[in-house]
Amino acid sequence: MTATAGGPGSWSENILEYFLRNNQITTEDGAQIIWYHAANHKMQVNEALRNSFMWTGTAHMIEADVILPSERSEHGQPIMAHPPEINSDNTLQEWLAEVIKSNKGIKLDFKSLAAVEPSMMLLENVKRYLKRPVWINADVLPGPNGNSRVVDAKPFIDTVTSFFPDVTFSLGWTTGWHPEKVNEGYSWTMVKEMEYICNELNQPVTFPVRAALVRQSCSQLLWLLKQSHRYSLTIWTGKNDSYSIEDLLFIRDHFDKKRVFYDILEPQNHEFKQAIGIKINL
Template identity: 80%
Template sequence: MTAAAGSPGSWSENVLEYFLRNNQITARDGAEITWYHAANHKARMKEALQSAVHMIEADVILPEDGSEHGQPIMAHPPEVSSDNTLQEWLAAVVKSNKGIKLDFKSLAAVEPSMMLLGNMKRYLKRPVWINADILPGPNGSGRVVDAKPFLDTVTSFFPDVTFSLGWTTGWHPQKVNEGYSWPMVKEMDDICSDLSQPVTFPVRAALVRQSCSQLLWLLEKSSRYSLTIWTGKEDNYAVEDLLCVRDLFDKSQVFYDILEPQSHEFKQAIGIKVNL
């Protein structure tokens, strides 16, 4: 089963279809897609734009102190300030051919951000992913973004966007970390089954191997679904965990937004050329 794809150039176009069409990857394999994470401040944004990555991820917040006249800025909590506004970020990224993923930690930033994206839509003929953690997950203590108003707000502006919908998670080196439970994946499917857009589920690499049965069940619920495996900076997990996922899941339904050195080791292990 392969992930559903929107029309060429639409925000719901499958990432693999888009980059294959532009001759930037060679196979319908999520492991070929490369990422730049937290491209928030201008220096990191410029580094991302000058790099060979396919997808740029950045975080959007609304300053609580009234700075920037209520304009969304690029920062990841607990940071509350930035040298980059979303408007400036979009103006720079639109000149590239890279896909984008915008991560929202609160509902307040969503509507003003969608308005800014609306001004750029005609120039952004590429995959656009809108991300939020909408459910509590394994060891999760962070605040979730209320799913219904988040989905309703984004969809009211852009019915053809790709959603990235996750769980809040934690990972503790000194204890056994539970994975994604059956109630967690079933609640996520309950929310997403009524959507028409593609949905990717960001899942934490250190928690995936113990959750394979649940995540396989989830992906089998719809051809619109995929996984994006991500890593926390301090997480301890083995490349073998990723290889296990690779063996069990359809290669077109799993993306790997992972940090070094595991990213390099993983790609070497599966025979994908690594650009240094």
């Protein structure tokens, strides 16, 4: 099934088209998008919303993690934290109140189904202020060396789309990386399972994939992107992963530049941007 990206300001608008239209990037190249990762605590949100910060320049997309402090409580207030952390100085409601003052795109990452519905209700309250890309993320399948709990794909997708049928999904695999052994990549079974989940959706879907596992999965991920023009990749990195700038350049050489985004940590992000000749405006 195919569908076109959403119109200007919709949550399914291609982020390259959005930021190009707003003169924040100069060409349709996913490497031009600057991410601020894990903007959970108030200090991090303030830094992400400032015009610039160390290394990366001005962020286009702000990524943050949403949990319920207690999944046993149906009336719990969603807060901004990444497990194993379970406390935060920031609720989702407070986070949204700050971010809507900016023009930045949003990616919200969910580690459990329990947090999704109360979060969608809060998003619904501010939707009229969010004429920009909004991505909703969860790991819905086990991936290479993955041992974290997955979020059940069908109720996750159904809950989100019941509120926002035009949202952009970010659907990934749980993964692990071990420095002392050979790390397998994304298998054919893994990518075909993901395609089975996504092929009936109408909205754009980006697949977050771990940088250290992409090179050995090139055939599988190229196949996955060929299944629909709605699909893209978001390359991310674990804090202790070992991978080279050459691995990132390999990805750039083999995939469509319009369909790969790079949410990677420093200093590799800065080195990568330098290697491909993208100037960062600090």
